[in-house]
Amino acid sequence: MDGDDFLAARFEEQRPHLRAVAYRMLGSLSEAEDAVQEAWFKLSRSDVNEVANLAGWLTTVVGRVCLDLLRSRASRREDPLEHQDGQEVRLPDPIIGGIRALDPEQEILTADSVGIALMIVLETLGPAERLAFVLHDMFSVPFDEIAPILDRTAASTRQLASRARDRVQGAAPAPDADLALRREVVRAFLAAARGGDFEALLAVLDPDVVARSDGGTLRPATLRRGATEVATGASLFGSQFTGESRMVLVNGEPAVAGFLDGRPLSLAVFTVRGGKVVALDIFTDPERLERLGLSAV
DSSP states (O other), X not given: OOHHHHHHHHHHHHHHHHHHHHHHHHSOHHHHHHHHHHHHHHHHTSOOTTOSXXXXXXXXXXXXXXXXXHHHHHHTTOOOEEOTTSOEEOOOOOOEEOSSOOOHHHHHXXXXXXXXXXXHHHHHSOHHHHHHHIIIIITOOOHHHHHHHHTSOHHHHHHHHHHHHHHHHHHOOOOOSOHHHHHHHHHHHHHHHHHTOHHHHHHHEEEEEEEEEOOOSSSOOEEEESHHHHHHHHHHHHHHOOSXXXXXXXXXXXXXXXXXXXXXXXXXXXXEETXXXXXXXXXXXXXXXXXXXXXXX
């Protein structure tokens, strides 16, 4: 094996980790793949003979690429989606798995309970805050290695991560650990929605539940707050839905994919805490649903 092949092999060993970093930074699977590929281009053009820690070097390179992409996204005012109450949020790309297990690369992508609700909170952070939090808190990169990426001191970078941490902990509490129990809550929600049982829906919804929908390109995004409003919407949709439902995993969370005439119609992701649904994130964009490969799950 010559030097180029050896370097390529070492890079491929790091690819799943780098993709996980980029996904948490960008919330987009396609952009994450682009960022990883850009890291390979930089590696292939660099002299890394004196790099003692290639994994760390590549992680900071991917972080820098993602930071540039986030700043570019902000300057173009791309995304996020504006909801009816004036709040803005960008629903990240979901990672789909079967209900029983995820493949090894999906496990790396969704490790550390990076559910959709947490990814949405990450989307609300500024680029610098997101970088500091993701690299330090999720991947244990020291602040003195993150600081040069941001052109800040290590102390200033630590403050950025601390502010981001406070926002994350306040807005995205950890879901219940028992997946089987979370699935039971989702099944109870589905049964109540299909039967139009309003009281049963209220019983499985947290009083402050939030339901978000990406809306797609043809419809505006929507946001519903509170058990009564969410139960009303779920009861109306459930009583009218005549298609097929399949249980799947999305970012490690129980989810339900809806199909009509064999085509994906929706994907609803449930965040369950304390035996109640605290967040419901619904993907309905036809183009996005087609890209997810739900029919194969």
